[in-house]
Amino acid sequence: MGDSSLLDKIKGGLYGVAIGDALGGTTEFMTASEVKRRHGYLTEIVGGGVWRLEPGEVTDDTMMTLCVAEGILANPGSPMTSIGERFLEWYASKPKDIGNIVRRVLSSYDGSWFEAALLTDQDLGRSGGNGTLMRCIPVALAYARLEDVERVSVIQSRMTHYDERCDQACVSYNRIVHRILRGEELCQAIRAEVTGTEYEESLDGDPGCEPSGFVVHSWKWALHFAYNADSFEETVQLAANKGGDSDTIGAIAGGLVGVYYGFERLPDRYRNAILVRDRLDDIAERLFALRVAASGN
Template structure:
């Protein structure tokens, strides 16, 4: 018998990523002042921005999330090879938006993802970007066992990001997601999972850092939005109006807000605007079936 509520949450999570991405893509790299001058307070998915997006077009955040999801679905027990293959197939399409760390890893990759990630970290002198956090949600959606969620979450992060802060943020994020999938209230889930971590002392007040692509700064903004916004729409709208790395912050926050609200509670003006609805619908159903063991 189908668990309609669980399916609604899983679908809400994937659509939440896409909506936050598409809405925030318009304002990426802008300042809040520039956004106010040009858009007032952005609430609608209109495209444009630095990448000249079509209305409803998504960026690397959603496309790499789908790569992780489809890789897991191809081989749930050992998903690294299919995830990597999905990444490279996407990279070969010459996407508009791809992060610098991930681009370097793709260029260095031969047969070993971890070696490519290490080489990138050494060459750039850093690898603490938010590119693995933005795509990690499918690990929580696909598996019902927490240890399996954590194993695949860390693995997909380590494929491109050598910095431990990245895999740590991904694990915290997906532990929150798992709680939400099981029906826990969002503020309770966030506070429980950040307890005892470096983020615990930062969730009460508005972040004093830029909404940048550094994973710690990104995650601080995500946690703040989830704890203080009233509903799904407010989460993704506030993310978009931050500017900076707004598409990624919107995608990451939108994923958890989408699980909590469920797909049916996401405004149809948002969900119907997304251009890759058919792919999201297909992957949502397949993830649900994998999680419940159908």
């Protein structure tokens, strides 16, 4: 893969997360029928919704993705501390949207991320949310070696979510991204990673669950949309119009297909709507430079 193509795919992945997030943020917590009554079929980034978003404003999905990326860039060899510092800085900014599990971990962190995640799991009786899957794509964009991708995918997940299903989903997601960056077709890469798992049935049929914030449900729907849509645009629109945890499912699916199509093939009106695009551009360039440096080019 040429340098320009790699940068295009890295940038496409980051913008894909942000676009899916910004489009789906309008319909989060609504049912599909409520979305239809209010918006017909939502195709544009208009803001509003439960968080009263500005058009093009993103939520925790994108902002935590940027935290992971910046943390890796600060210390690629051992990024947990630097990722955590950025989580805490973001939390101190009093964001509009923050998941219950992440909020509990960030508010109770006292020097050990894994301990905070464990205590949160015990206190809430669960920690299988989608809050680590939504933010994990920078790992696959930053590291060329699969063993590094898998290792850091798990580390960033366990920092806030104790449930192993979150680890597994992040590794599955980033293995697919890794395959796409090596030149595989989108559907081929997805099929290769989910065959024989509980997610396989979601490729060819309805996932059979609500589009909820439970990581298994979110990953099933994101895979379903990414595998069956004919374009990036259709992928994120399907997620937005399904409702439920639409911003996060849109971000997960959008990142995946964004890597495949690349930044230049994303709709101009979506790319230009994103308010944090300068930050996305900067991080994409730096992730690209990290990979080039690591390869010795």
